[in-house]
Amino acid sequence: MEQIAQQFFNLDIMKASFPMLMEGLKITFLLVLVVVPLGLMGGLVAAIASGAKSRWIRWPAYAFVDFFRSMPPLVLLIAVYAGLPFAGIRLDPFAAVALAFLLNNSAYYGEVYRAGIEAVSPGQTEAARSTGLSAPQTMAYVVLPQAVRNVLPDLVSNTVEVVKLTSLASVVSLSEMVYQADMARSVTYNASPIVLAAGVYLVLLWPVVRLISRHGRKIAS
Amino acid sequence: MTLPILELAGLRKSFGELEILTGIDLKVTKGELAFVIGPSGSGKSTMLRCCNLLERPTSGAVMLEGRNIAASGVRLDPVRRRIGMVFQSFNLYPHLDALGNVSLALRKSLKLPRAEAAERAAAALERVGLAERARHHPAQLSGGQQQRVAIARAMALEPAVMLFDEPTSALDPELVGEVLAVMRELREAGMTMVVVSHEMRFAREAADRVIFMDQGAIVEQGTAEEIFGAPKSSRLQAFLARQAA
Numbered sequence: 165m166e167q168i169a170q171q172f173f174n175l176d177i178m179k180a181s182f183p184m185l186m187e188g189l190k191i192t193f194l195l196v197l198v199v200v201p202l203g204l205m206g207g208l209v210a211a212i213a214s215g216a217k218s219r220w221i222r223w224p225a226y227a228f229v230d231f232f233r234s235m236p237p238l239v240l241l242i243a244v245y246a247g248l249p250f251a252g253i254r255l256d257p258f259a260a261v262a263l264a265f266l267l268n269n270s271a272y273y274g275e276v277y278r279a280g281i282e283a284v285s286p287g288q289t290e291a292a293r294s295t296g297l298s299a300p301q302t303m304a305y306v307v308l309p310q311a312v313r314n315v316l317p318d319l320v321s322n323t324v325e326v327v328k329l330t331s332l333a334s335v336v337s338l339s340e341m342v343y344q345a346d347m348a349r350s351v352t353y354n355a356s357p358i359v360l361a362a363g364v365y366l367v368l369l370w371p372v373v374r375l376i377s378r379h380g381r382k383i384a385s
Numbered sequence: 386m387t388l389p390i391l392e393l394a395g396l397r398k399s400f401g402e403l404e405i406l407t408g409i410d411l412k413v414t415k416g417e418l419a420f421v422i423g424p425s426g427s428g429k430s431t432m433l434r435c436c437n438l439l440e441r442p443t444s445g446a447v448m449l450e451g452r453n454i455a456a457s458g459v460r461l462d463p464v465r466r467r468i469g470m471v472f473q474s475f476n477l478y479p480h481l482d483a484l485g486n487v488s489l490a491l492r493k494s495l496k497l498p499r500a501e502a503a504e505r506a507a508a509a510l511e512r513v514g515l516a517e518r519a520r521h522h523p524a525q526l527s528g529g530q531q532q533r534v535a536i537a538r539a540m541a542l543e544p545a546v547m548l549f550d551e552p553t554s555a556l557d558p559e560l561v562g563e564v565l566a567v568m569r570e571l572r573e574a575g576m577t578m579v580v581v582s583h584e585m586r587f588a589r590e591a592a593d594r595v596i597f598m599d600q601g602a603i604v605e606q607g608t609a610e611e612i613f614g615a616p617k618s619s620r621l622q623a624f625l626a627r628q629a630a
């Protein structure tokens with residue numbers, strides 16, 4: 165019992181490794197700040213393209229979404245970071261993470277947007293076009309505002325996934341929080357820094373998870 | 386002979402193998418209210434939707450103020466501003482209030498400055514008797530009020546012609562009157578209108594011409610007295626008998 169507490173919940177070690185973890189958390193935040201907007205934008209492009217009239221736009225969009233949804237993000241990240249140099253493209257770790265996440269997130273966010281767009285009644289588009297709004301204007305001012313509202317909980321939920329997945333960046337030696345925690349573990353021979361990192365994720369994400377959980381929404385309404 | 390505002394000439398429309406409109410010829414002159422009746426599935430909505438190219442005709446011409454807008458290469462957005470459309474299910478934008486619904490196209494399509502668009506939208510809402518509801522969202526309005534906002538949305542663009550596709554069919558009976566009253570006022574103000582509806586009383590009182598469609602074709606047309614008082618074709622007679630029953 166005592167040993168377990170020493171190994172996992174050593175407060176002295178946690179205290180000592182805390183500044184290091186916070187340095188890592190800054191990088192995690194920076195990653196989220198870059199990767200989430202990129203994914204939201206890429207997803208929008210993917211969703212609009214997969215709803216296009218022309219099959220020459222639609223089919224590549226389907227292929228893109230299917231491919232990157234099938235690809236494990238870790239494999240994708242390693243391929244971008246360690247594979248692209250063989251093609252003469254060398255990216256620094258941050259850029260590699262940003263690119264891999266852009267590809268992966270665009271596919272996932274794209275599916276979420278698409279469900280939201282499909283739930284908007286075609287009558288909305290017809291009404292808008294009948295007043296002389298162009299197709300892009302109709303998308304921007306009529307369809308998307310409703311689509312985003314339709315799937316807001318799913319967008320948030322996907323964003324929680326993305327935040328968690330940023331820990332993959334540790335694989336390419338980007339010193340985000342999990343990387344820092346693991347460094348602290350290896351110098352202290354103690355798992356407490358990892359537990360602390362888990363605690364930080366929990367504190368940050370649990371309120372969001374609670375907010376969008378079906379159960380929580382039922383209580384709220 | 387005045388030039389028709391809207392003219393359909395040899396209009397055909399097929400969905401796949403199925404020919405839904407089998408050659409429609411129709412002229413609507415300025416200030417006229419053309420009232421279209423016919424059984425469900427006879428192609429009335431499809432005909433209206435061809436008028437503003439929501440549906441592209443398979444062949445034939447749609448002439449708006451003397452120009453064939455169904456020809457290839459015609460920019461449709463400016464053309465559609467000249468043709469107002471009112472739908473059975475209102476199709477108001479639920480995320481915008483009444484003023485937002487009416488002013489959206491004024492701002493984004495007509496490119497009026499925000500203040501001017503708001504002013505014009507408010508005037509349109511005033512005309513349909515909903516000035517005080519400008520800040521209400523569709524969900525906070527009755528069906529009749531929603532349809533009046535939809536009419537204001539179409540009207541605010543000052544179209545050359547307005548199309549109504551069963552504007553009162555989705556309404557509770559007690560809300561039909563307020564929508565018909567707005568349409569009556571529009572007509573008195575000289576608006577050119579094509580109205581698909583089952584409101585025969587309104588047709589008798591307001592229609593310049595009643596057009597009977599069946600199986601994708603115009604079977605018979607004439608004044609309300611002619612169509613309702615002395616129907617010639619057996620199909621119209623049967624249709625009117627079913628309506629009365």
Ligand SMILES: Nc1ncnc2c1ncn2[C@@H]1O[C@H](COP(=O)(O)OP(=O)(O)O)[C@@H](O)[C@H]1O
Binds near residue numbers: 425
């Ligand atoms: N987009 C479409 N695709 C296939 N068939 C359609 C489509 N729109 C309408 N139709 C068919 O065309 C026929 C006429 O429909 P419609 O114009 O809505 O008739 P009405 O308005 O007179 O009831 C119906 O049989 C309908 O099923």
Ligand SMILES: [Mg+2]
Binds near residue numbers: 550551
């Ligand atoms: Mg119809």
